[in-house]
Amino acid sequence: MYRMVAGDAANQVAQMRRGVLPYCVLAMLRHTEQYGFELVRALGSIDGMVTGEGTIYPLLARLRRQGLVVTTWQESAAGPPRRYYQITAAGRAALGDFTQAWAQLRDSVDGLLDAEEAP
Amino acid sequence: MTDDELVAGYLRRLKRASRRLPRPVRRELMEEITGHIAEARAAGGGPAGDDSAGDDSAVLRTVLEQLGDPRDIARAAAAGVRADRPGWREITAVALLLGGGLLGLAVGAIFSAGALTAIIFWLVGAVLLWSSPRWRLSDKILGSLV
Numbered sequence: 115m116y117r118m119v120a121g122d123a124a125n126q127v128a129q130m131r132r133g134v135l136p137y138c139v140l141a142m143l144r145h146t147e148q149y150g151f152e153l154v155r156a157l158g159s160i161d162g163m164v165t166g167e168g169t170i171y172p173l174l175a176r177l178r179r180q181g182l183v184v185t186t187w188q189e190s191a192a193g194p195p196r197r198y199y200q201i202t203a204a205g206r207a208a209l210g211d212f213t214q215a216w217a218q219l220r221d222s223v224d225g226l227l228d229a230e231e232a233p
Numbered sequence: 234m235t236d237d238e239l240v241a242g243y244l245r246r247l248k249r250a251s252r253r254l255p256r257p258v259r260r261e262l263m264e265e266i267t268g269h270i271a272e273a274r275a276a277g278g279g280p281a282g283d284d285s286a287g288d289d290s291a292v293l294r295t296v297l298e299q300l301g302d303p304r305d306i307a308r309a310a311a312a313g314v315r316a317d318r319p320g321w322r323e324i325t326a327v328a329l330l331l332g333g334g335l336l337g338l339a340v341g342a343i344f345s346a347g348a349l350t351a352i353i354f355w356l357v358g359a360v361l362l363w364s365s366p367r368w369r370l371s372d373k374i375l376g377s378l379v
Contacts, residue, residue, distance in 0.1 A: 166300060166301020166305050167301065168269075168306035169305060172309040175310070192275060
């Protein structure tokens with residue numbers, strides 16, 4: 115069915131990154147609303163988090179369709195109005211679930227990897 | 234090529250790559266990417282970029298490069314739309330819950346056990362409904378009552 119091959123790890127990690135990205139976005143919106151460009155630039159500046167900034171916009175649109183974020187248009191002093199993203203109660207709940215699951219998974223994986231490294 | 238032509242070319246490629254997306258999804262995507270380019274140009278390529286004259290084109294190229302291939306963006310959007318669509322489980326559950334009673338009565342009338350067959354159809358629908366990861370608990374309770 116599936117066979118692990120050398121050099122495949124990078125691919126697997128890229129898939130994992132795609133999987134956790136929505137929750138990273140929710141985490142960034144936890145304390146403050148942000149507009150798209152600001153959010154995308156902040157994510158892009160985290161090492162190894164995103165490859166193409168443009169692919170974050172479809173992700174934001176999907177989070178909104180799922181009701182995890184809502185958007186509002188706000189005037190900007192600098193130019194055209196901006197679409198601001200705000201986390202919803204459902205978004206907070208999803209983030210809470212993920213935070214727990216992530217901590218558990220991280221500890222389990224770390225435990226196994228550390229055990230492998232020990233002499 | 235002028236900067237505006239560069240932007241227009243990029244947006245044209247994105248528009249072409251995203252032609253299969255549902256209209257509102259495509260419109261929002263075009264809006265967001267257009268806005269992103271405008272914001273990034275106004276910001277001059279970020280806080281680290283200097284504003285020496287003649288660097289605008291270099292800034293713009295970096296902005297478009299960081300946005301990535303329009304086809305990748307369109308692909309990401311299409312994948313998101315696909316993932317939102319209901320799967321066979323949801324469709325079958327709704328069909329059985331709503332039509333199960335009638336269908337069951339019709340089939341069952343032949344074997345003179347209409348009520349029993351209707352109940353079986355409804356149960357299968359309910360099991361599918363409850364096993365679906367897509368619906369929330371409140372939706373599931375409501376669906377079963379209906």
